[in-house]
Amino acid sequence: MKKYLIFLVSVIVLGVVLNFFMNSYIQAVFISFMINAIMALSLNFITGLADQFSLGQAGLMAIGAYTSAVLNKEFFNNDWTMIPIGVLAGAFMAAGAGYLISLPSFRLKGDYLAIVTLGMAEIVRVVLLNWNHVGGPRGYNAITKFPEFYFSFGFAVLLLTFTFMTMYRLKFSWFGRNLWAINEDDIAAEVMGLNVAKTKRRAFVISSFFAGLGGGFYSHHLGYISPGSFGFIISVQILIVAVLGGLGSLSGSIVAALILTFLPEALRSVQTGSLDLRMIIYPILLIVMMIVRPQGLFGRKEISLSHFGLTKFKARGSNE
Amino acid sequence: MSKLLSVDNLSIQFGGLKAVDDVSFHINKSELLGLIGPNGAGKTTVFNIISGFYKADSGKINFEDQDITEANAAEVNHFGLARTFQNIRLFKTLTVLENVLMALQQRKHNGSFKDWFSSLLNTKSHQQLELNLKLEALELLKIFELDTFAQEEAGSLPYGAQRKLEIVRALATKPKLLMLDEPAAGMNHQETQELNELIRFIKNKFNLTILLIEHDMKLVMNICDRIVVLNRGKKIADNIPYEIKNSPQVIEAYLGKRKHE
Secondary structure (H helix, E strand, O other): OHHHHHHHHHHHHHHHHHHHHOOHHHHHHHHHHHHHHHHHHHHHHHHHHOOOOOOOHHHHHHHHHHHHHHHHHHOOOOOHHHHHHHHHHHHHHHHHHHHHHHHHHOOOOHHHHHHHHHHHHHHHHHHHHOOHHHOHHHOEOOOOOOOOHHHHHHHHHHHHHHHHHHHHHHHOOHHHHHHHHHHHOHHHHHHOOOOHHHHHHHHHHHHHHHHHHHHHHHHHHHOOEOHHHHOHHHHHHHHHHHHHHOOOOHHHHHHHHHHHHHHHHHHHHHOEOOEOOHHHHHHHHHHHHHHHOOOOOOOOOOEEOOOOOOOEEOOOOOOO | OOEEEEEEEEEEEEOOEEEEEEEEEEEEOOOEEEEEOOOOOOHHHHHHHHOOOOOOOEEEEEEOOEEOOOOOHHHHHHHOEEEOOOOOOOOOOOEHHHHHHHHHHHHHOOOOHHHHHHHHHOOHHHHHHHHHHHHHHHHHHHHOOOHHHOOOEHHHOOHHHHHHHHHHHHHOOOOOEEEEEOOOOOOOHHHHHHHHHHHHHHHHHOOOEEEEEOOOHHHHHHHOOEEEEEEOOEEEEEEOHHHHHOOHHHHHHHHOOOOOO
């Protein structure tokens, strides 16, 4: 009980600080961070825990984003109080799409699966590009936003907490154990009586759901989406966050999202004349990171939330 | 004696190679059957067909009067067959306890909605179920004196203990028939001796029927009730160990024909 209270208080304090003492630029970056974290978590669930390499996260994000945006504009008369329903609908839509994709593609493994999911994301993008009703290449404009920052912030925290807690519980449950087992040795897992294909499909549907959730909120955060916002490069960026945090470490994904969202922004100020140092420092940092800690910041471990001041590491998984 | 498993006219072909050619045999209840043969005789292939990894080109497999010819590996396990592997396939970075838990939970967590929500909400009944599973797993580990390693990573165990753990994990799925694929591979004399006792022990303790593939002749002759010999995909003998030892066909398969003077 105490840890929930500490969490709640720190969120409120953070919200108050951001709302009253920070400018709207930093507020927006902070929300971007939480969206990135949700996206990285959704990818980490399928790629980190179940070891199924997916490159289609941006496609699922697009499905969530467009569903939520269109729903709000066409059916809810731009009513901002209906945003949560739209976002949830987007998540379910993405989960449904994820299920359909998983049916044929989870016979494949590794790189092949990555290519199929990548192709799926491209199909989604191209369909949106040619769909005039949702703007086509011009994108979808004037999507309802939350009127005040603290609504937006509160909703983002809610979504991120929901995402994290669901995945955290699942990771340390029977389902997580099954995923670890598949990750380690899928043949042995099957011999234990586990339906491996079904388990992978379920993991992918869960991952798709949260990708849709992140995407849905993304559209209401920016107020504008276009097929270009969900290109291949976005899938890769999500992957970079998940890998940097450590594949299999959920809290690692959040920390990595924090770093990789704020770092490029912080490096903007380093820009000197015509020389854009940002584009030099950022990749170098990533390369150094991959050399020094190839398993990511946290490997597979989690930061224990029970000690907020003391970051205590739970011995879990290896790679250390 | 009643038959537990019967294999009838099993054949499989890989390209031009008939890996298993019209093999039939059966295992009686609580019998310890050895499956031997020279390298490449098709022993492991037979194993893989029975356990659902390969689909036989022709033939039938019956287990307790149920046809399991078409069943996949996971379904075969649910019928009550468990197997180990020639090269150890543990979940290496999971702890010893989690390895056993993973096998145990396949019978307890069926993936129903209730199952999902109770684990998401971490309800009391879910915690109780997890606790019971852990206790059951620990008890099983204790029988095999592996409980002291419970929290260690499976991959860090000594070789002999890893072999043992693989057997424990297979037992955790509560099989009626345990299929061991070369359990003594890579073991020294003393470890093989211990394995000998271990196999006898689990057979009695869990009231099991065992199908054993093994190269170590001493072990096979020692513990098997009956032996089936394969050579080049064909069954060449099916008898008690003493007869097998003196069968000219078997000796020929292993050592070649004696030259006539």
